[in-house]
Amino acid sequence: MVAEELADDFEQLINLIAGSADIKSVLDGMTAFAAASMTSATGVNIECAVTLRRHKRAATIGGSSDRAVVLDRIEQALGDGPCVDALEGGVPVLLGDVSSDPRWPEYRTALTAAGISSALGIPMSTDDSWGAVLNFFSPVPGAFTGEVVAGAALFAEMASKALRLAIKIAAAEQRGHDLKAAMENRSVIDLACGVIMAQNRCSKDEAFEFLTRASNDRNQKLYVIAQSIVDRAAGPPQKAPGFDA
Known part of the structure; x- marks a missing residue:
């Protein structure tokens, strides 16, 4: 059943590329799809943003909501947070509870002010010239369980393949x-x-x-x-x- 769901998700991502006019449209659609999938998996309203890094410069390119984009940009500006660490380290980074985790104090303050209690950075497998990471936000602590993180990593792997295809198409155009x-x-x-x-x-x-x-x-x-x-x-x-x- 999981394999069938993953195949269906990948098909939807490919259809997203086919129906989008540019990379930003692809990323906006991808984050909306990712947020919906994680919302279904956790039972809470999850938001998502995506950051691309090229030539050592990172920028928030798309998101499932304006709040997700703003929070992701704040993290990039601070240069500190789970998304930044995931992009640097190439492994998922979890902020399970902003009220108890001692890491990234400035960013935790921004998340708390926005009503976000936990966050998750999931890197996307790319090539040497660019990198990408999905940043998920939850209004409740503990939403990103081990099973949910594993599912998000599988989604990111599929999304990576779809994104690489979109970038190749854009470059060819x-x-x-x-x-x-x-x-x-x-x-x-x-x-x-x-x-x-x-x-x-x-x-x-x-x-x-x-x-x-x-x-x-x-x-x-x-x-x-x-x-x-x-x-x-x-x-x-x-x-x-x-x-x-």
């Missing part, structure tokens, strides 16, 4: 956008060279050298110079016949 932009820029530059060749009866190499020199002299990108030449050559837009104001 970005490369596609970059290639398209490069091709469009190249087309404008070629058009500008054509205009210069026609106006000055010069070769394409000489036209390109003119563009490069103008770009350096004006401290503007080559594409910007080329676009201005093409726009001037095209002249002002013409009104369609019969539609004079």
